[in-house]
Amino acid sequence: xxxxxxxxxxxxxxxxxxxxxxxxxxxxxxxxxxxxxxxxxxxxxxxxxxxxxxxxxxxxxxxxxxxxxxxxxxxxxxxxxxxxxxxxxxxxxxxxxxxxxxxxxxxxxxxxxxxxxxxxxxxxxxxxxxxxxxxxxxxxxxxxxxxxxxxxxxxxxxxxxxxxxxxxxxxxxxxxxxxxxxxxxxxxxxxxxxxxxxxxxxxxxxxxxxxxxxxxxxxxxxxxxxxxxxxxxxxxxxxxxxxxxxxxxxxxxxxxxxxxxxxxxxxxxxxxxxx
Amino acid sequence: xxxxxxxxxxxxxxxxxxxxxxxxxxxxxxxxxxxxxxxxxxxxxxxxxxxxxxxxxxxxxxxxxxxxxxxxxxxxxxxxxxxxxxxxxxxxxxxxxxxxxxxxxxxxxxxxxxxxxxxxxxxxxxxxxxxxxxxxxxxxxxxxxxxxxxxxxxxxxxxxxxxxxxxxxxxxxxxxxxxxxxxxxxxxxxxxxxxxxxxxxxxxxxxxxxxxxxxxxxxxxxxxxxxxxxxxxxxxxxxxxxxxxxxxxxxxxxxxxxxxxxxxxxxxxxxxxxxxxxxxxxxxxxxxxxxxxxxxxxxxxxxxxxx
Numbered sequence: 001x002x003x004x005x006x007x008x009x010x011x012x013x014x015x016x017x018x019x020x021x022x023x024x025x026x027x028x029x030x031x032x033x034x035x036x037x038x039x040x041x042x043x044x045x046x047x048x049x050x051x052x053x054x055x056x057x058x059x060x061x062x063x064x065x066x067x068x069x070x071x072x073x074x075x076x077x078x079x080x081x082x083x084x085x086x087x088x089x090x091x092x093x094x095x096x097x098x099x100x101x102x103x104x105x106x107x108x109x110x111x112x113x114x115x116x117x118x119x120x121x122x123x124x125x126x127x128x129x130x131x132x133x134x135x136x137x138x139x140x141x142x143x144x145x146x147x148x149x150x151x152x153x154x155x156x157x158x159x160x161x162x163x164x165x166x167x168x169x170x171x172x173x174x175x176x177x178x179x180x181x182x183x184x185x186x187x188x189x190x191x192x193x194x195x196x197x198x199x200x201x202x203x204x205x206x207x208x209x210x211x212x213x214x215x216x217x218x219x220x221x222x223x224x225x226x227x228x229x230x231x232x233x234x235x236x237x238x239x240x241x242x243x244x245x246x247x248x249x250x251x252x253x254x255x256x257x258x259x260x261x262x263x264x265x266x267x268x269x270x271x272x273x274x275x
Numbered sequence: 276x277x278x279x280x281x282x283x284x285x286x287x288x289x290x291x292x293x294x295x296x297x298x299x300x301x302x303x304x305x306x307x308x309x310x311x312x313x314x315x316x317x318x319x320x321x322x323x324x325x326x327x328x329x330x331x332x333x334x335x336x337x338x339x340x341x342x343x344x345x346x347x348x349x350x351x352x353x354x355x356x357x358x359x360x361x362x363x364x365x366x367x368x369x370x371x372x373x374x375x376x377x378x379x380x381x382x383x384x385x386x387x388x389x390x391x392x393x394x395x396x397x398x399x400x401x402x403x404x405x406x407x408x409x410x411x412x413x414x415x416x417x418x419x420x421x422x423x424x425x426x427x428x429x430x431x432x433x434x435x436x437x438x439x440x441x442x443x444x445x446x447x448x449x450x451x452x453x454x455x456x457x458x459x460x461x462x463x464x465x466x467x468x469x470x471x472x473x474x475x476x477x478x479x480x481x482x483x484x485x486x487x488x489x490x491x492x493x494x495x496x497x498x499x500x501x502x503x504x505x506x507x508x509x510x511x512x513x514x515x516x517x518x519x520x521x522x523x524x525x526x527x528x529x530x531x532x533x534x535x536x537x538x539x540x541x542x543x544x545x546x547x548x549x550x551x552x553x554x555x556x557x558x559x560x561x562x563x564x565x566x567x568x569x570x571x572x573x574x575x576x577x578x579x580x581x582x
Binding site: 006010017088094097275 | 343345348356362363370400
C-alpha cells in the first residue's frame with residue numbers, strides 16, 4: 001500500500017509540473033468561465049434554465065474533449081517515460097509491479113478527474129453566489145458520469161501504453177481508438193440503418209458497446225428521459241433497461257470496461273519487458 | 276551471489292544475449308566491457324528483472340523478477356544515462372529512500388561527500404541538473420542503502436577528478452561486503468576498480484579473466500610534472516585534476532587517485548612533447564594527507580610530492 005501511494009504521489013507531482021496538465025486545467029476551468037460569461041444560465045433549452053442548462057452544456061463539451069485528452073496524455077506520458085529511460089531507473093528500485101502500475105493509474109486518475117470536477121464545483125460556487133438554484137441530483141449524477149468517463153478512458157490509455165512499444169505508435173493507436181468510437185456514434189449508425197444493412201437491434205447494441213455513445217445517451221437521458229432525440233433507438237434502449245436501469249448501466253459498463261482494459265494492460269506489462 | 280544460467284534474450288529476430296552462464300561471488304568487482312551492442316545493458320536489465328528472457332538469473336538464490344522487492348532492495352543501480360525525471364530532487368531522494376527503507380539523511384551525506392550540496396537544489400527538477408550533479412545524486416542514492424550488489428553503468432563518466440577520487444573511496448569502504456558489476460565501453464575507464472574482467476561481444480562472453488592489482492581502491496599517487504614551457508591547455512588540464520603550480524607554471528604537483536592513474540596518464544600523454552620530467556609514486560595515506568591541500572582553494576605550495 002505504501003509503494004502504491006508513493007508511486008501515485010510521484011505521478012501526481014510529475015503531472016502537476018507538466019504543461020499538458022496546465023492546459024487541461026485551463027480548458028475545463030475556461031469552459032465554465034466562458035459559459036457563465038456568455039450568460040448561458042439565462043438561456044433556455046428544452047425547459048432547462050439556470051445551472052442545469054450550464055451543466056448540460058458543460059458535460060456535452062467535456063464528452064467531446066476529455067476522452068481524447070486522457071487517451072493522448074496518458075499514452076504520451078507512460079510510453080514516453082518508458083522510451084526516455086525513466087522506467088529503466090525507477091523500476092530498478094524495489095517497487096512491486098502491481099504497486100507501480102496501479103499507483104500510476106491512481107495518481108493519473110486523481111490528476112485528470114480533479115480539474116474536471118473542480119470546474120463543476122466552481123460552477124456550483126458561482127451559482128450559489130449569484131443565488132441560482134443548484135440541481136443537486138443532476139450535479140451528483142454528472143459527477144459520477146465524469147468520474148466513470150475518466151476511469152474508462154484512463155484504463156484504455158494504460159492498455160494502449162502497455163501494448164505499444166514507442167510513443168509514436170501509442171499516440172497513433174490512441175487516436176485511432178478515439179476516432180473509431182467517434183465513428184460509431186449513433187449518427188453513423190443511423191446512416192447505416194437507413195441503408196438497411198443492419199437490424200435496429202444490432203445497431204443499438206453496437207452503440208451501447210461504445211462508451212462515448214453510452215455517456216452521450218446518459219447525459220441526454222437526464223433532460224430527455226424518453227430519449228425522443230434518439231428516434232427509434234430509444235425504444236430498444238428503454239425496453240431493455242428502463243430510464244433508471246440505463247442510468248445505472250451508463251455508470252457500470254464504462255467502469256467495467258476501464259478496469260478490464262487496465263487489468264489486461266497490467267497483465268501485459270508484468271509479463272513483458274519493462275523498459 | 277549472482278548466477279546467470281544459460282541466459283538468452285532476443286528482440287524480434289536479433290539475438291542479443293546468447294546462452295550466457297556466469298557466476299559472480301561476494302566481494303568480486305567485475306568490469307563488464309564490450310562495444311556498443313555487445314549485450315552489456317541487456318545483461319544488466321536481465322539482472323535487475325526488467326527483461327524477460329530464457330534461462331535463469333539468481334541473486335542469492337532469488338529470482339529478481341518474481342521477488343522484485345526483496346532482490347532489488349539489495350541492489351544499488353547507477354544508469355549510464357540519467358533518466359529525464361521532472362520531479363524535484365527532494366522528492367526523488369524521499370521516494371527512493373522510502374522504497375529502499377533508508378534514511379534520506381544518509382543520501383544527503385553521501386552527496387555532500389561527493390561534493391554535491393543538495394540544500395540549494397532540493398526544489399529543482401532532477402532533469403534540470405547538470406550531468407555531473409545528476410551522476411553524483413544517482414551514486415549517492417545507490418550507495419545510500421544497504422546494497423549487497425552495486426550495478427553501475429559508466430558510473431564515473433561525468434564526475435570531476437575530485438568527485439572520482441571520493442567515489443573510489445566510497446567503493447573501497449564497501450568492497451569487502453559488496454559485489455560490484457561495472458559496465459563500460461573501455462577497460463581503462465574501470466580497470467583499476469575491478470578484480471575481474473568480463474568482455475562481451477555479440478551477446479556472448481568472450482573473455483572472463485581475474486585481475487591482480489596491488490593498488491587498493493583508496494590508494495593514492497603523488498605526482499610531479501615539469502614542463503618545458505607554459506601552455507594554456509596544459510594549465511587548464513592540470514587545474515581540472517586539482518594540481519598546483521609550484522614553479523611559475525613550469526612545475527606542477529598533485530595527488531592522483533590510484534584507480535584513476537591510467538586515465539591520468541592517458542591525459543598527460545597528450546602533452547608528451549611538453550613534459551621534461553614526470554614522477555608518479557604510490558603515497559602512504561599520511562603523505563597524501565599532507566599533500567591534500569592540492570584541492571581547489573588550498574594550493575600545495577613548496578611540498579615535494581614524492582619520489
